[in-house]
Amino acid sequence: MCRDCGCSLGPAAARAPFAAQPATKGRIESIEVITAILDENDRVATHNRAHFDGHGVLAVNLMSSPGSGKTSLLEATIKALQGELKVAVIEGDLATENDAARIRACGVPAIQITTGNACHLDAQMVHDALDDLPLDGLDVLFVENVGNLVCPASFDLGVHRNLTLLSVPEGDDKPAKYPVMFRGADLALITKVDLLPHIEEFSVGRARDSLREVGFRGDIIELTRRGGPGFEAWLGWLRSEVAARRAAAA
Amino acid sequence: MCLAVPMKITGIDGFNATCEAKGIQREVSLFMLQGEPVAIGDHVLIHVGYAIQKISAEEPALPGTCSTKCSSMHELAICQALIEQVQRVARDNAARRVISVTVSVGPLSGVEAKLLEHAYPLAAAGTVAEHAQLVVVTVPVRVRCRTCKAESEAAANRLLCGSCNDWHVDVIAGEEMLLQRVEIETADEPVH
Ligand SMILES: Nc1nc2c(ncn2[C@@H]2O[C@H](COP(=O)(O)OP(=O)(O)OP(=O)(O)O)[C@@H](O)[C@H]2O)c(=O)[nH]1
Ligand SMILES: [Mg+2]
Ligand SMILES: [Zn+2]
Ligand SMILES: [Zn+2]
Ligand SMILES: [Zn+2]
Numbered sequence: 278m279c280r281d282c283g284c285s286l287g288p289a290a291a292r293a294p295f296a297a298q299p300a301t302k303g304r305i306e307s308i309e310v311i312t313a314i315l316d317e318n319d320r321v322a323t324h325n326r327a328h329f330d331g332h333g334v335l336a337v338n339l340m341s342s343p344g345s346g347k348t349s350l351l352e353a354t355i356k357a358l359q360g361e362l363k364v365a366v367i368e369g370d371l372a373t374e375n376d377a378a379r380i381r382a383c384g385v386p387a388i389q390i391t392t393g394n395a396c397h398l399d400a401q402m403v404h405d406a407l408d409d410l411p412l413d414g415l416d417v418l419f420v421e422n423v424g425n426l427v428c429p430a431s432f433d434l435g436v437h438r439n440l441t442l443l444s445v446p447e448g449d450d451k452p453a454k455y456p457v458m459f460r461g462a463d464l465a466l467i468t469k470v471d472l473l474p475h476i477e478e479f480s481v482g483r484a485r486d487s488l489r490e491v492g493f494r495g496d497i498i499e500l501t502r503r504g505g506p507g508f509e510a511w512l513g514w515l516r517s518e519v520a521a522r523r524a525a526a527a
Numbered sequence: 528m529c530l531a532v533p534m535k536i537t538g539i540d541g542f543n544a545t546c547e548a549k550g551i552q553r554e555v556s557l558f559m560l561q562g563e564p565v566a567i568g569d570h571v572l573i574h575v576g577y578a579i580q581k582i583s584a585e586e587p588a589l590p591g592t593c594s595t596k597c598s599s600m601h602e603l604a605i606c607q608a609l610i611e612q613v614q615r616v617a618r619d620n621a622a623r624r625v626i627s628v629t630v631s632v633g634p635l636s637g638v639e640a641k642l643l644e645h646a647y648p649l650a651a652a653g654t655v656a657e658h659a660q661l662v663v664v665t666v667p668v669r670v671r672c673r674t675c676k677a678e679s680e681a682a683a684n685r686l687l688c689g690s691c692n693d694w695h696v697d698v699i700a701g702e703e704m705l706l707q708r709v710e711i712e713t714a715d716e717p718v719h
Binding site for chain 2: 303304305306307308309310311312313314315316317318371372373374396397399427428430431452453454456457458460487489490491492
């Protein structure tokens with residue numbers, strides 16, 4: 278049950294057991310259906326987006342392999358925007374509370390998703406998390422997805438923007454290996470560029486080409502959590518997205 | 528791709544169990560362990576909500592990596608959504624059983640046909656679609672070039688125009704993940 282809007286999107290309904298039928302002979306029918314297999318997820322995602330829009334909150338989903346620097350980026354971003362933007366985080370790390378604790382230590386609310394039973398977040402899990410997270414007065418809601426370059430790509434969470442991080446130690450061929458994840462992103466962040474002098478195999482040019490070849494059409498920002506021009510460009514992107522959300526909500 | 532964490536089972540209720548590790552409690556599913564009996568006090572590897580393997584208590588409490596089970600769980604989640612839809616169709620049409628389920632899947636949907644077929648029986652178990660055949664039609668990626676207007680097939684990680692090599696293309700097929708058709712047997716014609 279959604280406290281915010283009184284909607285009845287509870288946790289997914291239990292499956293009804295199927296009772297075997299007597300062995301009579303029936304008629305065979307072929308029924309054309311043609312629906313998106315994940316249309317239920319898409320419906321909940323649309324509903325989530327309505328929640329965010331209703332509060333003028335920008336919702337951003339962060340996806341990457343494990344350890345690409347999602348939580349570190351959030352920590353640095355929260356510190357840089359202290360007093361300027363009100364931020365909250367939904368943490369999708371299902372195995373530990375570590376990331377949520379790191380976010381809370383920065384002084385912003387973090388909701389840990391605990392009900393999941395898969396290697397990705399889906400729209401329902403995000404909706405359930407919203408029960409514990411008042412959206413009033415928030416500017417940005419980040420969702421840190423499960424560290425995984427495959428599974429999260431299939432599930433719309435109802436956020437406004439999807440970000441994919443690619444860290445320098447992972448190698449510049451990751452977009453070619455996981456095209457679906459990178460193609461679906463609105464912004465790509467090449468993270469840990471402070472390590473570029475140590476990892477000469479990584480070519481930013483090749484990473485950019487690879488992103489283009491998988492059909493990624495958004496901006497690409499190179500940054501390190503330690504600050505610098507790339508990090509400022511990221512904050513600039515975020516500020517303009519927040520402004521666009523506010524304008525749309527007004 | 529994903530991490531698996533060792534935990535100890537503290538309670539079992541059907542396919543659900545409570546597990547504990549380092550003071551953290553988790554509800555987990557025993558769905559993936561069918562055929563491998565577990566009891567309270569057993570240690571299992573937990574991969575984001577599913578117990579995927581029984582382990583001995585002496586094994587080091589270090590997260591292990593998992594890739595095959597992880598991807599099949601992704602497809603399991605998709606199969607569960609599929610089964611929900613098939614059940615709805617079966618109910619609406621008074622089906623007594625489902626004979627076949629046809630889906631079409633493109634490489635840009637992020638789902639692998641093989642893994643879908645692997646996960647289907649698990650998701651269908653105990654439902655009206657239990658013995659139904661899953662037919663997966665794979666749809667190739669096709670792009671239309673904005674520059675030269677040509678249409679061509681493309682690889683999922685090289686979305687370029689087949690005739691002029693430009694990357695200013697629109698994907699016109701290959702993203703779908705659709706339930707196409709459900710073949711059912713209805714109960715409304717008893718034997719004469
Ligand atoms: N050199 C360098 N290291 C970084 C940077 N950002 C993160 N790291 C390190 O990378 C490691 C992983 O960072 P996290 O922020 O935990 O990564 P994550 O993507 O949240 O990881 P998961 O949630 O486990 O998937 C940590 O040891 C960080 O200190 C960076 O900009 N430069
Ligand atoms: Mg993290
Ligand atoms: Zn709601
Ligand atoms: Zn996984
Ligand atoms: Zn062309």
